[in-house]
Amino acid sequence: MPYKVKEVADMIGVSVRTLHHYDKIGLLKPEYISPAGYRLYTDNDLERLQQILFFKEIDFNLQEIKDILDSPGFDRKRALTAHKELLIEKRVRLNKIIKSVENTLYSIEGDIEMNKNEMFDAFDMSEIKKHQEKYAEEARQKYGDTDPYKESQKKTSRYTKEDWAVIMAEQDENYKKIRSLMDKGPADPEVQKAIRDKRQHITDYYYNCTPEIFRGLGEMYVNDPRFTANIDKYGVGLAKFMQEAMQIYCDNLEK
């Protein structure tokens, strides 16, 4: 009981033309063809179509999808990881744009003509460099000229002022969340989840934060007074608490 084009189209929510197209470019050829030349799709075909839509949704183009689905040894994990980075960048950018639109709106509301320079400051890259330089020296001492450091430099060099606002806000939220959970103890599931988010945050925006690095970072939170001071702004003892939670988190990873 195979399905005809329109049945598939209605079931999955694509157009008939799309199926024709996928057939033509060899991305999805129906398993059977009726004597009259009708395309007859099986459940296998539907599954493949689902896969196609999944990859399309995350912005692969059709050729890439074909490559992915057709090569058996394809490294999906790496592809997805790489792609996730792109998506994050996209989101950072989108946030920036929304902010910019909001600002323009506020300025219109307030009848204050936004001058063009201000309007385009949002898209200015040079501003950021200064901000970056400020931390560069410090970071070099801490991390040395290691890979994570370089990777971070590469990534952060692409961020704008607005990106930083978003990143900082996220970090801020995270600290606050963890502080609010301090009385539950460092091993609490919610705390551990927040710690995982913290590591994810670092990986997303700075560099691939391995467990070893993450553990080391925790150590610094208590051993480097600058870190401690910075974190304890959110609550006395937070730095120490985070270090403990991070250690537990890393221990659990190794099991």
Next chain:
Amino acid sequence: MPYKVKEVADMIGVSVRTLHHYDKIGLLKPEYISPAGYRLYTDNDLERLQQILFFKEIDFNLQEIKDILDSPGFDRKRALTAHKELLIEKRVRLNKIIKSVENTLYSIEGDIEMNKNEMFDAFDMSEIKKHQEKYAEEARQKYGDTDPYKESQKKTSRYTKEDWAVIMAEQDENYKKIRSLMDKGPADPEVQKAIRDKRQHITDYYYNCTPEIFRGLGEMYVNDPRFTANIDKYGVGLAKFMQEAMQIYCDNLEK
């Protein structure tokens, strides 16, 4: 001292071909043409180009940009407001996608095969159709009914399960934040900022929340026991506190 194509291109960061294209479609015609037929751009032209790039950045197409820049009475505020909605929707979707990719990654890491239904539940395809309908509808009635309820219905009908998760999480954060600020009093700047966020949240995801409506909403928080109970889950007295803060917020708006 006008600029030639390549100079403009290098200065602003677009391709020469793009300038040719904009010229051809009448979006940006250089103020002068040299005897040899060279395009010669003035500072005015550069300014217009900046404007073009701004609107392009926020995803208007070239025809729309032309309309905006060429009609003096164009209502920028409405255009931007409408556009912001689209961007928010885009972000909600993007978040959903990132989550899905992350889940896929986790499942790969954990060697747990994610079943296909789970994998694709996230991508409700009917959603896409609605999105298309929305464009047609918007074009037809431009700005028809302002009834907040209908607007909200229209908006929320487009949200998927995943969207709701994001929206609810935001709301949750907001309540928690305000609760944590309760001892500062309802007029505190931080509280007022959170209240503004609250209103923005409503406007973003539900309907255009005017000050009058917002004030009325505050009243309901204390007068409708269902609201009160729901909000006071976050902390006893929060509903009352929010109502006071919202009142102060609205009072300040009127000044």
Next chain:
DNA sequence: GTTGACCCTAACGTTACGTCATAGACTATG
């Protein structure tokens, strides 16, 4: 007076389909 960098127009290529146009296949009903 010739190089090399720059300018022009014209026109086809790209992506992922949408949208006809034309014509055959299948199903239900009178």
Next chain:
DNA sequence: CATAGTCTATGACGTAACGTTAGGGTCAAC
């Protein structure tokens, strides 16, 4: 069983915003 209505097929042109040759002038410098 003829006919209407729905579905199927294959072209083939249209879309958006340019990229990319191709073929041929222009200009300042050496």
